[in-house]
Amino acid sequence: MPTSLPTSLIVQLVQINQRAFESTFLPYAVGLLQAWCMRYASSASRYTFLPILHQRQGLAQALAQIQLADVLALSCYFWNIEYSLALAREHKRRNPRVLVILGGPQVPDGAEAFLRAHPYVDVVVHGEGEASFLSLLESLPGKTWEQIPGISWIDANGRFCSNARGPRLVNLDEIPSPYLMGVFDPLLSAGKWVALWETNRGCPFSCTFCDWGSATAAKVTRFGMERLKAEMDWFATKKIEMVYCCDANYGILPRDVEITKYMVDKNHQHHYPRGFYIQNTKNATERSYEIQKLITTSGMNPDVTLSLQSVNPDVLASIRRENISLDAFRQLQQRFQRDGVNTYTDILVGLPGESYDSFCDGVAQVIDEGQHNIIKFYNVYVLPNAELNQPAYRQRFGIETVRQPYFEPWIPQPQTEVQEWQEMVVATRSLDRTQWRRIRILAWWVELLYLHRKLLQLPLMLIRQLAGIGYREIFEFYAESPIQDAPLITDLRAFYAHKALALQTGETEFCPLPQGSETVWLTVEDFIVTGLHRSGAIAAFYAQNALLLQQLLQHKQRSLPPGLLADAFALSRALFEAYVYSQPFALTLNWNIWELYQGVLRGEPTEPQALPAHYVRDWTGAPFHRVRVEART
Structure with missing residues (x-):
């Protein structure tokens, strides 16, 4: 613990955020820390807060910006942890007396190994960190940390120390709003912004791949309506491009309808915020429908999320997840379709308990139940504090992982000094490495042919409806059946096989598209569609697929009315x-x-x-x- 710091402290907050195309996320987590200190410090004038460091830049440039800091506090996520550590390590080397504090979801709950691996980190904060952060500042210089809840550190004798977390805040209005306190006002003229926003904290669910429930505990506590309306007024008058709601289950509370109506009214009055993105609750389907219809008909979000992750009951039990029923899912799909509202569904690739058969059957079932717009197939990544990362859980389900480089998709990125990493599941006890590659490849075929851009959705849908060939049979035919006179499809098979194997050896899930001195990382689907377009192969793609689907019909001894398939291909x-x-x-x-x-x-x-x-x-x-x-x- 540093003991030679001055009485007056210069504090540098760091939260390196992702970009949202032309916009940047406001550094909300560290903004909360600054707002708390501004309101509750015994002497607020003791602390000088430097401008928040929120964008990735060269380390030399960042170090020059923070060189005066006595306290360096960094909020860590999987997209910034390595950069944050590199910044902290070098600043500590240059200024050994600085106090380095880390928090955020990438800091492990069991922090001893982490602290010993990174001795330049003085202390880490677990969970709700606003009050503990101020207590650390107020302890300087020279006071002990034994009474500060929710922190871990290595003491001067090399002993690991960890204090239990304090009780969660019940009255969330005790937390001052960084928006209303003016914390972000100095940043606003620099560009377009996305505001991260909480209307409540807590998650009643305990999905094992997620650390939300473990991070916030089960009980949902809420911010007051007056504060929320004042923040929505701020978003509108400050011309915030988009509000991204961080609630784990927006729509779980009846008042969420009122909040949505107020947000939409602000958009109508001020034309800002332009977007409002939420994560739907897993129940309260009628309320979710009302909320999503309000948002989409206002133009603030074109798509509605209907997440499932998996439809197999054994898999859902393995990950402690409760879905809406498939009947409710189908009814919501049909209602949104009649309203002209697009939906999408999340499905995870490689969940514990999933098998090749359960995955393929599940995908086909989701399409049959009405998801004809988008299924977003996400690989399963391991978060430090999720149950999925616990040794007993990993052993029980035979979870195998690889370390992969992380890149932001679709945004031009220069060469970076510091590479971020993720840990991805590539096999489980129920899904060996070969079977994992098969479901990953099948998911790519579904994305390319049927969903999103819908290259072949119409002919495949007619084959399903009129020839009675199931979606699983169709996509397995593309993935694995013998084919003739379709060299493009043969090439795609080889590419998918190579990419799936490369993922299991630690390659990124994205594909590089060079643009001058920068690289844009594309999804596999985007990479293929871009290739078809740039190579002038669209006509050949459709011609070969027309022949291929005739082969499928012949193989299954089915037929369509003469000329119908040709019409479907033409359109x-x-x-x-x-x-x-x-x-x-x-x-x-x-x-x-x-x-x-x-x-x-x-x-x-x-x-x-x-x-x-x-x-x-x-x-x-x-x-x-x-x-x-x-x-x-």
């Missing part, structure tokens, strides 16, 4: 090229393709009819997956 290609080139088109087709398609989307399938019609898209830009149907006269 699919036209819609995709309209997306890629932002161009209009006009087609004359012989079947009621659009009626068939929309019927499945609504959950009201109809019969094919030979009804020739014109399919017209006479606009450029969004919406992309729409046409106007005109009867042929």
